[in-house]
Every structure is written in structure tokens, then in C-alpha cells.
Amino acid sequence: MSKSIAFFFLIVVILAGAAVALFAMSSHTSLAFNPAPSTIGAATAIGVRIANPHGVRTITARIEQDGNSTIVDQETKPATRFTFWRTHAGPEIIHFIVGKDRASHLKEGKARVIVEVRSNDLRALTDTIAVDADVVLRPPSVTTDGFQHYINQGGSEFVLLTPTGSWQEAGVRVGPATFRSFPEPGQSPQRVSLFAYSWDTPPDTAPVVFASNGAGPEATAHFWFKVFPKKFRSRDLSIDDAFLEKVVNQIDPGGSGDLVTRFLKINGEVRRANNKTLSDLRLKTEPRFLWTQSFLQLAGSQVESAFADLRTYVYKGKKIDQQVHLGFDLATVQHGPVLAANDGKVIWAAPLGIYGNCIVVDHGLGLQSIYGHLSEIAVKEGEMVSRGQQMGKSGSTGLAGGDHLHFTMQVDGVQVNPVEWWDDHWINDHIRSRLKGP
Ligand SMILES: [Zn+2]
Missing domain, CATH: 2.60.40.10 (Immunoglobulins)
Incomplete structure (x- = not known):
């Protein structure tokens, strides 16, 4: 065998090996509706979560009813057949519009939505996902x-x-x-x-x-x-250098400017950002109530501040800021036990700016309880807790002068007065009596 023929065979073997390797590296796409549509109208948005390490080349959405099939949306991406192994695409959610506007044959009744994708690699594998939905053309x-x-x-x-x-x-x-x-x-x-x-x-x-x-x-x-209508209270809160030093060094140690400037940033900008974080937790809720009894108020606690007090911050005799206090400040003893107000699931257990070490418990249907300024957190995110279970110890972390528990509740991300939830009669009149149950 001459040298050139041997060389030729070597090249063929290398190429074949490379092709086999690329072929073997090709993979299926995982698909999931996000969320699955239950009804389809004139123009209904649906989302599909697509995961393929090499990405996808084409995505086609079709709708079928009584033997008629219509492509309602299609997306093509540039193919990278031989270089796909260098790319690593994360999962993405693609949105389509399906409905009567795009498929005129649709009438009221069952229809099938089918999404088909081809993977962006050598084998270009095809994967599909389908769901049955009701076509409803009447307006809402x-x-x-x-x-x-x-x-x-x-x-x-x-x-x-x-x-x-x-x-x-x-x-x-x-x-x-x-x-x-x-x-x-x-x-x-x-x-x-x-x-x-x-x-x-x-x-x-x-x-x-x-x-x-x-x-x-x-x-x-x-x-x-x-x-x-409620008349909320107004309170003056005197603050001194020792308080400012403690607060700025704990909540915003890298901040610049004088003590008062740094405090005003924490009390304004940081407060708003922390409240946004709390509000966004509304999406981490169970679609059913996780509790049956009324909510517990911290036993033997002294109410130092009530819901929606308007606080005027006074420093060296001057009014420097005003904020609304959207919770209750409850004091018992130094490092007293902090108990879950009701059955639920821990969805936050970490420091959170002005709230210091903070726990948020989800009780379902967007109802959540919030515990701030803790010295110690003894639960983890994802953990189920029961009414009265100790979750940590009170403290003065975050924007707090002395040891106390800042307690509040929120409904779909809006902070509300917890007194109603402490009251079994209110819960009976407003919730239980209206639920027929399964
Ligand atoms: Zn407070």
C-alpha cells in the first residue's frame, strides 16, 4: 500500500470518527407547555419551554381540529450543524399566538395544539409536544x-x-x-x-x-x-449617632457620604428595594390555603408599633425623613422565640436589608407572613412549618433599635394589617363561611 493511499484511509477514518462523534453528541429536545393552555380564543398566547444543549433550528406551532391542520407560527434559526458542539444553549421559553385569528377553520369545541422542534445538530432530531384545549370564541x-x-x-x-x-x-x-x-x-x-x-x-x-x-x-x-376608612397614627422617632452608625454599617457598609445621607438612602431606596423583593415572593404561593386555624400573635408580646404608623425620623431636633411602617413591632424578651403564625411553607430565610435576618412563610392563595430583625434563623427555604413552631429568635438585625420582632402579612404582594388574620371571627365571617369546600 502506497503512502498516499494510507494517508487517504487515515483521513477517511478520522472524518468518519468525527461524524460518528458528532452524531452521538446530537440530542433530543425536552419540551413543556408553560403553562398548558386550557382554552383557546381568537388570539391566545401560549408558552413552550424548550431545552436542548445545542439549541433548536426550527420551531413550528400547529392547531388541528376535525382533520384540518394550520401552522399558526414558525421560527427558523440559522443552522450550525457541524459547530453545534461548541455552543451550549440554555433552556428558553418561546411564546406563540394560537387561535381563530390565525386558523379560520376553528370552531367551538376541542382542538389540539402541537409544537414541533428540530434540534440544531447533525441528526436534527424532531420532537413534538401536544395538548388538547377547548376553543371558546365567546368574549369573556x-x-x-x-x-x-x-x-x-x-x-x-x-x-x-x-x-x-x-x-x-x-x-x-x-x-x-x-x-x-x-x-x-x-x-x-x-x-x-x-x-x-x-x-x-x-x-x-x-x-x-x-x-x-x-x-x-x-x-x-x-x-x-x-x-x-382608618386613621393611621403619626409617631416621632428620635434617632442618634449610635443608631445611625449601627444601621449604616450593618445594612450598607460600602455606602458613601455622611451618616445622615447614608441613613436616608437605606430608609428610602433600600427600603423600596426590600419591599419589592418581598412583593415578588407573591409568585411563590400554593394555589390552596395551607392552614385552617387563625394566625398566632406572638404570645405575651408588647405592641411597640402598629400597622401603617407614619413615622417621622428626628435627628438632633430636626425632622429628616418620613416613612410608613407597614407592620407590627412586637417585643418580648431578648432573643425570644419567633413562632410560625400558621401552617405554611418557608419561601425566604435570609438577610434582607432593613428587615435584617428575615423569614417569609407562604400560607397559600397569595397570603404570606413576614418576620424581621431576627438574631437567628432556624428554618430553611422550602421547609414546611406548622402553627406555633419555633423558626428562630428575635433580635435587632437590620433597621432596628432594640430587640423585637417586626411582623407583617401580605396578600398577593401588598402588605396588609395582620389584626384581621389574628381574629378567628373575622376569618369565619370573611373566609370560611364563603367556602363551600370540595
Ligand atoms: Zn418594624
């Missing part, structure tokens, strides 16, 4: 309950609603705030919505239930309600 409409809704400004309220027609989102609006609804167990299609009437909502604001589908006008309905 919504009805609500016949209960009398007595609402405290700064408090919570609970309402039942039944959306029908083509709807995707349904819940309650109070001024600019939107509150989600969740299916009532065993009572489909009825839903429940827990909403907040925030302390700063003008008391003449009418809450409404709504149903919408992102295309066309939304449906709304009113329920009977009466708001009790």
Missing part, C-alpha cells in the same frame, strides 16, 4: 358573589367569581392593583380571590372582579362592599 364575562363585603382600609377581603367565555386572567382590581384568583377546589368553574385594600387606597375606590383574555375588552362585575 364574569359574575361574582352576593355576599356583603365589609372592608377595612389597610386590610384584606375575599371574593368568589366565575369567569366564562374566552378568558385567560381573572381576579380583582383595586385601583391600580391587580390580585389573582385561584380555582375553588371542587367548585369549578368558580374561583376565589384574596385581595388587599392597601392602607393608601382612597376609601372611595370600588373594587371590581374582572376576566380578560389579552385581546379585546375585559369583562368586569361589581359586588356589594363598604369600606371603613
